[in-house]
Amino acid sequence: MNRLTWLLLIIVTATSLTQVNAQDVYQSDRTRWAQNAEQFKPQLTETIKRPLHSVVIKKDDASFQGWKAVQTASLDSLYTSSFNKRKEITLDFGQHLTGYFSFKVDTLFRTPDAPLKFRLTFGEVPSEVATPFDPYKGDLSRAWLQDEVITVMDVPSEINITRRLAFRYVKIELIGSSQYYDFKLSDVYFKAVTSVTKFPDALSFGASSIIKEIDQVGLNTLKECMQTVYEDGPKRDRRLWIGDLYLESLANSYSFKNHDLTRRCLYLLASLSDKNGYLIGTVFEQPKPHPQDAQFLMDYAFLYNVALKEFVAATGDSNTGNDLWPVAKWQLNIVKTYLKPDGMMDYDSANKEWWLFFDWKDGLHKEAALHGLTIYTMQNTYALAKTLHRENEVKELPQLIEKMKKAAKKNLFNKKLNLFESGNQKQISYASQIWMVLSGVLSKDESRKTLNALSAANQAVSPGGPYLYHYYIEALIAAGLQKEAKSALVNYWGGMVKKGADTFWEVYDPKDEYLSPYHFFPINSYCHAWSCTPVYFIRKYPEIFQN
Template sequence: MKIMRKLIVSMALLCLACVINAQDYYKTHRESWLKKAEEAKPELFQTTYSPQYLVKSVADPIAFQGWKMERFDDMSYLYDQSFKKVKEVIVDFGKHMTGFYTFHLKTTDKAQDAPIRIKFTFAEVPAELNTSLDPWKGTLSRAWMQDEIITVSQIDQDITIPRRISGRYMKIELLAAPPDFDFALTNMYFTAYSSAKEVKTTLQDNVPQDIREINDVAIETLRECMQTVYEDGPKRDMRLWIGDLYLESLANMYSFQNHELTKRCLYLLAGLAAEDGNLHANIFEKPEPHPQYSSYCLSYNLLYNVTLLEYLKASGDMETAKDLWPVVKRQVEDAMSYLDENNIFNQNKKGYVWLFFDWRDGLDVSTPMQGLMIFALDKSYELAKILNKEDEVRDWPLVSKNMAKAARKELYDKNRGIFLSGSNNQISSMSQIWMIISGVLNQKESQKALKTTLSMDDAVYPGTPYAYHYLIEAMVACGMNEEAKEYMRSYWGAMVKKGADTFWEQWDPENEFLSPYNFFPVNSYCHAWSCTPVYFIHKYPEVFQK
């Protein structure tokens, strides 16, 4: 009897231990994953830039958001006279930079007997310096705006603003200074940082000039976002998002080829996953790596799997792919739990889950998610075969096949040759795009679906470079090569013509002031998900370099 009781107690303790361990899906892996992420942390390379010249803001209805900068004078105008006489000036550094700004105040008459107060406002685009920020109308924090008031009690020394800055232009305003003392502002410079080194790909000699310019701006966008993680935007958010990681890693493969940065991001996301095994959509690095705990985006989580596959193909790093295989399995398992009895993805089956495809008001994402899940299932199974893990996931191809059949049966309007989405049968580009990328439609059907939708005035069209990336991807996938090239030229090329030296987070040619945050100055004007023209241009040179 005692032996039986001991056996029962032992079994109970064993079961309890299993339950405790099950509470944290990756408990035995986290420490090693975070260690490997730290080992892959890249060096930040430092470049010092001096201001190029002084500029003035000019209202121009044709310019982006109604403002442009015109050259006003050389830097000597500022450096060689009293700043109390200048009072206000705008400096152009000539390019977008991410890093730290340093300036020097020197005494020119008498002794400083009271503090000096100066306001610095940094901007990525001219309109940021010409739009009143207060009262604040944005839905994100006012503190994201890069205006800093510095009080200087002791001059004749270099002063560095401690906040990391991202931008090209800088307005300097004198707010207060002692009346019986004079000084000049001199020797300003910007110390920029990036983990990107030299570009390892080249363009053909006969590449059209506009494609060359798009390629250059895409590379600069990626360079600015490559810090110690792939940041989504160096001005705002300054964190790692899975959706941006996927696109940045693709662009990196065809430019800087810094695969260690991709590896670091994959390990960080895995090591900081939730206890149920699901990934957090974004993570922060400081003061120590941690996730945004309220952030869970299933569409992004599935893209993690595709990112790992593409990383493996580019780097040949089997060790990392095998290490992170449990994360891939868990994201697919979670996604499959949202399928209904008809093999249709149901966003509300277990309670609402966030799915992101575009910043476009009113976009129904149910059909795009059906396509993305098929795509991710197929890519995850491809990874399984490379890792000799297909025995663990033998049901995945059947699930994918059944989802594709269900999509054609339940979501496809055969008469018009387009996919519909949601209870209101919404027609959107994103629905066609993801059904094409997933391979649900053949080439002829794909071209018809996309061309029909793009010709409809009432269809929901893409609103961000993130969505336009997948539009180009779908066009290439179904043989619409000329259309893909022209869309790149008309969309990203339009940003270049508007003066972009890095590509923007939100760009709608019909509304330059559009913002998902209710106030356009808080938009990111150097944004990771906008950098992918470099990927297309170099992966498909026969399409984009001719």
């Protein structure tokens, strides 16, 4: 089921969710939470960058998505020669950047007697510059694509594009000019912005070259997404999602250590939660902070609790933990709503009334994954409660956890296959095994057997992208399969590096480079937050990944 269909379903059911409680659960707290979020809003650092050289984007079947950038001349002639004659140029800034683009035009000879018109096309990857955007057939708004038509009324002039952009390559095309005068581009530059202010230490000397490359690309990805919130992608969607927040904050804790940004995001999400107490999966900052209507994602609401627990563990900030504890505690009402007497979740009802995400993967059945994540959430919430000395407020959790574990083994586990099955069709998927392993339904030895059986299950539904792949690496580590974890990380994220990634992509299937949940690959995000977590693994577990 695609994203648009999910949104329509969620909008239909949102009214029933928001009417559970007529009174605002957090009425006395929202203003304070919003003020705290604003207090921790970072100042962005600004750096001026200029293009390194011009390139030609050439068709090449061996390159990612069939296109590669080939360096041509230096830029010396660009700033001195006629652009009326050149007509078009593609510039390479040498790295992914997020911020604001500017260029200057100046007279070469004769008096300017007419305006100039340019088309600018920005791309995170070469194919984005080379692929025609129209006729547009994607599911998301055409306006996300980064092309601009600019009219310059006066020459000489400096042109500043007000739209914030995320790109490495820009194609500048002249589409309107006068034959009676000539002009040049006298400067091209970019104001890059990020909230990152300090950089982590280098990896150990013994780390392999591919691990170092993966780590650097992961750091670049995270840096670009760390703006005034943890954005999911600086090109698209440019907003805060709980699932991305959790993964970005993990990577940040082992790299840039900008904990104030995590604190801001946790407060912002709490302040914009629905009046019934449930968290909304995504929120906007502009024109003023507000949630996106009807974005009730159950798995993201659960992961907020895990993110808060990890934040308190990383910082020791029990004040923030206690201040936001009511939000985490309230999300447990979701479990109480859907947990049946036999210890199983009422999956059919949950799937109708919430968006269950887990992965961009058509056909994925999510009952087993939801069951595992629910246990995982209760475990992490109870650990948070113990840290805050509030375990008496959730003293029922250990018993519920054990009840759900037993129900999972009884109803979902195929002992002959050593694998968990989901739904009436008994689907075998990576998502199901991952969340059952992470929730501790199986012992460590049993988890190893299950993950080994999974790797041999040819019909298993595989991860659809880096988001679920993160949890696969985490499950391998939890099961003690350290060599397999390193190999999986190197093969998957290293595959992107070998295909030219300087930031990691939202969607990556080694067997289908054109895969897009939105049915038009140029609108994919090629710098995406949930893909940055090799940084977390490589730096948290140096004994696994740096040896």
